[in-house]
Amino acid sequence: MRVIINRIEKDTAVLELENGKTVNAPVCLFENAAEGGVYHITADPSQARALKAQNEEKLKRLFGS
Numbered sequence: 001m002r003v004i005i006n007r008i009e010k011d012t013a014v015l016e017l018e019n020g021k022t023v024n025a026p027v028c029l030f031e032n033a034a035e036g037g038v039y040h041i042t043a044d045p046s047q048a049r050a051l052k053a054q055n056e057e058k059l060k061r062l063f064g065s
Helices: 045-063
Strands: 002-009 010-015 021-025 039-040
Touching: none
Parallel strands: none
Antiparallel strands: 002 010, 002 039, 010 021
16 A cells, blocks of 8 residues: 655644545654655565464463463
8 A cells, every 4th residue: 555645743644545535643653754755555464473473472371371
């Protein structure tokens, strides 16, 4: 998904999505944030699986299986 920083208001980036909608996000999420900046957001399924496995292992250690 492509997002464009439409404007920056204090610590908030107002983003324009591909469908024309706007959403707010913390400006600290974007490296070198500037109005007109274009960013691509992609899912990372393999990283999500790895994090899930780590969390499951932590829960097992905390609460047993």
